[in-house]
Amino acid sequence: MEIIAAQLEDIDQIMHIIEQAKYIMRANGNHTQWIxxxxxxxxxxxxxxxxxxxxxxxxxxxxxYFCLITGNDPDPNYKVIEQGAWLNNAPYGVIHRLASSGTAKGIARKAFDFAFSRINNVRVDTNHDNLPMQNFLKNSGFTYCGIIYVSDGTPRDAFQKTIAADQA
Known part of the structure; x- marks a missing residue:
């Protein structure tokens, strides 16, 4: 599997992947995410x-498909966390809008490996009903950190993982 930067001409294919991912979410009991x-x-x-x-x-x-944002403060929704705390305040990357067509295995693993090849501190959030993603995160060494709220005011379970710089 190869990861490359998306181009504007990919938009229709990406939107199709997102629709397939929504179907997979609904089939797994997640009816409140990506609505x-x-x-x-x-x-x-x-x-x-x-x-x-x-x-x-x-x-x-x-x-x-996925969105990877890095920088000094890549997600304003992460400024406040409830019922927990972030592992650290070091610069971090964040993955959003991770979507799979369902036709290939390992999309999440590749996306996070790609993220860690660029930054050794990654935060992510997911809907409480997204059990497949939560299980993936926990099995991949991410730590549950608490609850954040996205721009529409709904809560998300927040996770973080940091690896040593020499492992990146």
């Missing part, structure tokens, strides 16, 4: 324009 048109074509377009958007390819076919 009301989220993530929209406009959000994905902004991800691409900001160079945060990446696609996972197998044989030149897009099978996954």
């Amino acid at each position: 009301n048109g989220y993530p929209s074509k406009e959000i994905i377009t902004a991800d691409i324009r900001n160079q945060y958007a990446f696609v996972c390819l197998i044989n030149m076919e897009i099978v996954g």
Whole structure:
């Protein structure tokens, strides 16, 4: 599997992947995440324009999508955390909008490996009903840190993992 920067011409394929991911979520009992048109074509377009958007390819076919943001403060929703605390206040990356077509295994693993190849401190949040993602995070060494609230005011379970710089 290869990860490359998404391009604007990939938008229709990415939106198809997102719709497939929503179907997978619903089939796994997660009926409250990615509702009301989220993530929209406009959000994905902004991800691409900001160079945060990446696609996972197998044989030149897009099978996954994710947004990776790094920087001094990549997520304003992470400023306040309740019922816990972040592991550290070091610069971090965050993965958002991780989506799989369901046709390939290992999308999440590849996305997070890619993130850790760029930064050794990663935070992520997910809906409380997204048990497959929560299990993946826990099995991948992420620590549950508490609850954050996204821009629409809904809560998310927050996780973080830091690796030693020489492991990155």
